[in-house]
Amino acid sequence: MRYQKKWINRFMIYQKIFVDILLLFNGMILNYLYFHFYDSRYILRLSQFQKMLTVCLLALMFVFVYSDFGYCSYIFTSLLGFLFIRIFYHFEEKSEYITQVVFFFILMFSDLFASIFTNLIIRFFDMQRNSVLELSYFSILLTTLIIIILYSFLNAKLIGISYKNLAKKELIIYVGSLVFSWLLCLILISFLLYFKDLLFQFFVCFVILFILLLDLFLVYSAQTKVNNNLLEKEMRIVNQKSDLLMKYYENVKNQDQENSIFRHDLKNHLSVIKDSLPECMSVYVNDIMSHIDTDNIRFYSDNKILEALINDKLDQAKRNGIELSVKCDDTNIEILSDYDLVTILSNLIDNSIDAVNTNISEERQIILRIKEVKNNLVIKIKNTFNNEIRYNKEELMSTKEGHSGLGIKSVKSVVSKYQGEIRMDITDNMFSVLIIIPFHP
Structure with a gap:
């Protein structure tokens, strides 16, 4: 009898520990979803390890608070998570605060709704006769499942992800896998109420946890795939622009060479004519020849594509009332192909001209x-530069409306191809971009 009582007590302890583990898992998912939403929009001020540590700490606090306050624990940990997010992420625009608050309340009330909905199911199907711990299994796991389902739709709506960017086959596999896993989870969760064997309940819970983790992975991978597809479309646009620029500067280079030959021949012809003219006319011809010597080329380089590009940008800057100072040392710039050189310099200078044009000083x-x-x-x-900086994921961007950052993405792509690095900084109202490319990577 004493042994049986001891075994029952141990059984209850194991069940309580397992419920706490499920609560910990639920809390980790809730807080991870918070951070995942903000990761896709803003710059994180701490490392990924620190972020995950924060998620775990918030989940532990959720477990301790839940035993005393029940549903209020969702509000408490959500508010605490929201506070951490306000500290850990950088926000600039007022509209971003509205998005934060909207997402915070939607996800928080989604969690509360899921918990209340679970209890309604328990009452409707008259499940109160089951033990408190068995109902806890059911409630926690179903709540977690509902949160993941709601988040998979909420995140897409608030971030602006369109699953139409997925191929039909990918979309069918993604949606079908999620629906199948959700139905399987519901069936397995119902088993917890009708099968009393402790080991079986533990096994079912672990299977459900594994499926829920797979669901999170599916949501994450689908959104990553959508983002990659959008990035590929953007890069195709950038590459088309680079192709057009390359053709343009090739034409400019050829025209400069033709003009140079024409000026040289014209001077020779005028020189012959001058010798046969009276002195008064010779002065006039000399004046014409002096104007022929002065061309529009202000930057000279052995690389004629570079020469054409810089002179074109000097004219563009002059038209915008901007002082563009260029200094190019005698260096081995040929390690870059003409195409990549045009991509880097044209995008950098265009971005700088756009930024200076918004400069009120x-x-x-x-x-x-x-x-x-x-x-x-x-x-x-x-x-x-004296405007505010708008932060995007791993990028510094100006507050200029409509600036998509495609130019800097294209530059980063070229720099990474040469195993180089790119740095951005702001000091003393000067925005700077530094590119370092090794000659022998």
């Missing part, structure tokens, strides 16, 4: 330097 300056430092090709561009 009198200083309108862009400085471009190309040089060799310790066996590296270094390209640095700086421009005056």
